[in-house]
Each structure stands twice: as structure tokens, then as C-alpha cells.
Amino acid sequence: MTPRRRATLRDIAAALDLSVNTVSRALAGKDAVSEETRERVRAEADRLGYVPNTMARSLVLQNAMTIGLVITNPSNPFYARLISAIEARGRVHGYSLMLMVTEDSADNERRVAEELMRWGVDGVLAVPIQHGTDHWERLEKSGTPVVLVNRDLPGLDADLVGVDYRDSARRATELLVASGARDLYLMEEDLDISPVAERVRGFEEVLDEHGIAVGYDHLIRVPTRRREASSQPWDPIDAYEIGRDLAQRIRPGSAVLAGNDYFALGLYRAFTEQGLRIPDDVAIVGHGDHPFAAYLAPPLTTVRLPAAEVGATAVDRLLERMAMESTVEPGVHGRTLLPAEVVVRASTREVP
Structure with missing residues (x-):
């Protein structure tokens, strides 16, 4: 036919x-x-x-009306919400979205940057793997502005829009200290990225300010799953296995701050199997406020991340750069870190 x-x-x-x-x-x-x-x-x-030929129009106007979005893993609930917010905000301004996934692979990220350059998108929002800037610099030199999202990339002269993870960890840790915990643990993914580093920084700052010692075994690293293609970046089983060992040595009245709610989910099972009561014996705080958090027993105290606000703000910042890129002076790009919200539920003890 x-x-x-x-x-x-x-x-x-x-x-x-x-x-x-x-x-x-x-x-x-x-x-x-x-x-x-x-x-x-x-x-x-x-x-x-009849349907207008957008590609032909783009060639005439030299404007693709398309934003490139580079993320590491779309199955991450934070990024799923981020994608929706970016698409919605871009649509308001007449822009389509070209989504590219790197799976935290340096080779994939370089390939994606080259493809975006060939496609001639108007601007790029990128969650970088944080290793190497050459490909992003080439993209910017080609006339395509880049705005970093959620992760910083030192060495690249670009705007950053993300979450204030240091502040979120500080406020969550302050809550645990105020409720009486003096033996505190931080469980984080074993990945060298700025959100993890900033949460570690916030956690340690609060304990230092209160004169609480942090032992080498109080910073617990969970092996990353993010380099497994098309996989859920976290799995409760990892935290569960670590939590079973932790339950044998943790002292009553302790607390664990988990870098994501999936780790907290694994800890729930490990601790309850070992006869520990949450929050009486051990308090737990997560990060992400995923849908299941409010339905655990007891409901999980967690940090609600402003994914939609980050997405909308990143699009607005990119549109600003697209409009004024030729007049932007090197080194004047800014950092916008949005505050998260600590949602207090029953997995933490009451503050006296």
C-alpha cells in the first residue's frame, strides 16, 4: 500500500x-x-x-522550539515528577521536550551531548553524571545554553537549579537531635554526586554543632544500582541486608537518616524482624516522600523534595538564558537551591 x-x-x-x-x-x-x-x-x-511541518519551520526560523532534557534514570521517582513539570512548563511557552537518558554512564552522556548538538535544540537542561565538562562546553560554544538540574558540575560555567540538600539534611538531623537521639547514623548511596555530598555535609555539621561524635561506622554507604540500565536506582533489599547487621549493634534511642525512602523501607523490615520498635528503639527519617511513605507502620517521617518547583524554575532559567545568551558574561551564572520540607510522621519521637 x-x-x-x-x-x-x-x-x-x-x-x-x-x-x-x-x-x-x-x-x-x-x-x-x-x-x-x-x-x-x-x-x-x-x-x-493538514499538520504544520515543525521541522521545516524550524529550519527557516533557525528555532527548533525544542528543549533537550538529559537525566540519569527516569524510574527515579524524583526525576519522573521533574520530567512532568518540565514538559508542562515548556508546553506553556510552546516548546517540545526531547528526553535523553544516560544511566550515569560517561560514554552515554558524551553521546547524548553530541546528539543534542546535531539536532539543534534551543537549550538543554542536564542532570550531569559529574565527570567531565568538555562535551557540555562544546554544546555551549555551539550556541546552545545549558542549565544544570539537581546536580552541580564544578568547572562548567552554567546555571544550577536544584534542591538545597545540605539544608534538608540539617533540618532532618536537627529534628532527630531535638527528639533526644545521640547515636545517629546516615545511610547514603555509594555514588560521588553533589546531592549525597551535601546531605553528608549537613548531617555532620549539625552533629558537630551539638558536640556529638560521628564514628567511621555511622556513615553507611549502600552500593549504587544506578549504572544498571533501565533499573530502579534503589532497592530496599540493599538497606535491608545492611540493616540486619546494624540492628545487632545499634543502641536504644538511636536514629537513622536515610538518603531515600527506599532505604528507609528496607530498614523498617530489618529492624522489626530483629525486634526493634520504631521509633521507641530507633527513629528513622527518609528522603523523597514517595507515595508509600505515609502508609508504612508507623508512617515515615521524610523530606519532601520540590521536584515540580525545580523543574518549572529550571525551564524559566533556561528560557532566560536562551533569550540573552549572547550578552551573558562568563562567570555570572547563578545557583538556585530550593528548600525541601520535612514531613513529620510517627517514625520519629516527639520533640520535648
Whole structure:
């Protein structure tokens, strides 16, 4: 079967005995075209199934009306919400979204940057793997502004929009200290990225300010799963296995701050199997406020991350850079870190 040819402006013009220019102006809502002609053109366009050729228009205007989004893993609940927010915000301004996934692979990230350059997107929002800047610098030199999202990349002269993870860890740790915990643990993914480093920093700062010692075994690293293609980046089984050993040595009245709710989920099972009561024997705080957090027994105290706000703010920042990129001086790019919210539930003890 011969595929049906796509209808063009010329087809509409021929059917109505009008010029192509008149048809184009009518569909674009331009002046100097009567309402009667506009209605005739629209009706004929509907009859023929005419769809504007966005790629051809982009070549003429040198504007693809497309934003590239580079993320590490779409199954991460934070990034799933982020993608939705970015797509919605971009759509408001007439931009489509080109999603690229790196799975935290340096090779994938370099390939993705080259592809975005070839496609000629108008701007790029990137969650970087945080190893190497050359490919992002080439993209910027080609005239495509880059805004970093959620992860910093020292050495790259670009804006950053993300979460204030240091502050979120500080406030969560302050809550645990205020509730009486003096033996505190931090469980984090074994991945060298800025969100993890900032949470460790916030945790240690609070304990130091309160004169609470942090032993070498109080910073617990969980092997990363993020380099497993198309996988859920975290699995409760990892924290569960570590939690079973931790339950044997943890002291009553202790507390664990987990870098994500999946780790907290694994700890729940490990601790309860060992007869530890949450929060009486050990308090737990997570990160992410995933849907299951409120339905655990007891409901999990956790940090609610502003994914939608990060996405919308990142799009706005990118649009600003796209509008003024030629006038931006090196080194004047800014950092916007949005606050998270500590959602207090029953997995932590009451503050006296």
C-alpha cells in the first residue's frame, strides 16, 4: 500500500484558488486576511488533515522550539515528577521536550551531548553524571545554553537549579537531635554526586554543632544500582541486608537518616524482624516522600523534595538564558537551591 502523502500549504491553496502566502497567513492568524477567508482555509486544512511541518519551520526560523532534557534514570521517582513539570512548563511557552537518558554512564552522556548538538535544540537542561565538562562546553560554544538540574558540575560555567540538600539534611538531623537521639547514623548511596555530598555535609555539621561524635561506622554507604540500565536506582533489599547487621549493634534511642525512602523501607523490615520498635528503639527519617511513605507502620517521617518547583524554575532559567545568551558574561551564572520540607510522621519521637 502506498503511504498517503502529507498535505501541504500548496494543496490547501490549490483547492481554494488562493496563494500559498494567503493560506500561510490565514493559518497563522495574521492580519490582512478576512475572517471569511480564514474560516475557509481552516476548514480545508481540517478536511485534508493538514499538520504544520515543525521541522521545516524550524529550519527557516533557525528555532527548533525544542528543549533537550538529559537525566540519569527516569524510574527515579524524583526525576519522573521533574520530567512532568518540565514538559508542562515548556508546553506553556510552546516548546517540545526531547528526553535523553544516560544511566550515569560517561560514554552515554558524551553521546547524548553530541546528539543534542546535531539536532539543534534551543537549550538543554542536564542532570550531569559529574565527570567531565568538555562535551557540555562544546554544546555551549555551539550556541546552545545549558542549565544544570539537581546536580552541580564544578568547572562548567552554567546555571544550577536544584534542591538545597545540605539544608534538608540539617533540618532532618536537627529534628532527630531535638527528639533526644545521640547515636545517629546516615545511610547514603555509594555514588560521588553533589546531592549525597551535601546531605553528608549537613548531617555532620549539625552533629558537630551539638558536640556529638560521628564514628567511621555511622556513615553507611549502600552500593549504587544506578549504572544498571533501565533499573530502579534503589532497592530496599540493599538497606535491608545492611540493616540486619546494624540492628545487632545499634543502641536504644538511636536514629537513622536515610538518603531515600527506599532505604528507609528496607530498614523498617530489618529492624522489626530483629525486634526493634520504631521509633521507641530507633527513629528513622527518609528522603523523597514517595507515595508509600505515609502508609508504612508507623508512617515515615521524610523530606519532601520540590521536584515540580525545580523543574518549572529550571525551564524559566533556561528560557532566560536562551533569550540573552549572547550578552551573558562568563562567570555570572547563578545557583538556585530550593528548600525541601520535612514531613513529620510517627517514625520519629516527639520533640520535648
